[in-house]
Amino acid sequence: MINVLIVDDDFMVAKVHAGFIQRTPGFKVVGAAHTGAQAVIETERLQPDLVLLDIHLPDINGLDLMQQLREVAPELDVLVISAAREVETVRKALRGGIVHYLIKPFSQSDLQERLEHYRSAYQSLDASKDIAEQSDVNRVFGLDRSERPLPKGCSVETLKLVEAALGAAPGDLSAAELAEELGTSRVSARRYLEYLHDEGTLDVRLKYGVGRPERRYVMKGK
Incomplete structure (x- = not known):
């Protein structure tokens, strides 16, 4: 569960945002603060994972507050929610390390979309993982498969067939087995499989025998 603290000077707005968050699976509102001073106290006391931070607070600018919050909660992530539209304000927020x-x-779906991205991207880089895959980094920066080209000679249609074959397989598959099933070359099948592995969709298992180990591919979690 991801614990969230809301920092907003408007009591009613904070309540509405709390409702949005509570309806997002995997998130829990642990508190609300309406001034910068109160936010520091609540952050130190509650140690939330994420703060929803408004910039316009009665006693301090929210961007200046971020550093104070991280002094009492070093692992804190910050998602800014504000009416401030100035380009320099947005740049300063980015330099401050917001998510x-x-x-x-904004609508409930707007906020939920950002929260779900945070959960899938940032929370995948947890303490149990010592080494990050490129796919983990891509998720953090919002670079998903639809935004990146497929390898040369590959098509979206064939990729879907590959994914379907892997999903239907009772266990792992080699490039040769996939090629036979799809009626394509082993080189082509391996290209798709390695692409999906780089994306973080597949795990690779090595089968040892005579000669080089055989790479076998399986959907993650299968």
Whole structure:
């Protein structure tokens, strides 16, 4: 569960945002603060994973507050929610290491989309993982498969067939087995399999025998 602290000077707005968050699976609102001073106290006391931070607070600019919050909670992530639209403000927020910047007013789906990205991207880089894959980094920066080209000679249609074959397989598959099933070359099958492995979709298992180990591919979690 990802614990969230809301920092907003408007009590009613904070309540609405709390409702949005509570309806997002995997998130829990642990508190709310309406001034910078209160935010520091609550952050130190609650140690939330994520703060939803408004920039316009009565006693301090929210961007200046970020450093104070991280002094009492070094692992804290910050998602800015603000009506501030100035380019320099957005740049300063980015330099401060925010995970996202959402301009008010916004809908429940707008906020939930950002929260779900945070959960899938940032939380995948947890303490149990010593080494990050490129796919982990891509998720953090919002670079998904649809934004990146397939390897040369590959098509979206064939990729879907490969994914379907892997999903239907009772266990792992080699490039040769996949090629036979799809009626394509082993080189082509391996290209798709390695692409999906780089994406973080597949695990690779090595089968040892005579000669070089055989690479076998299986859907993660299967």
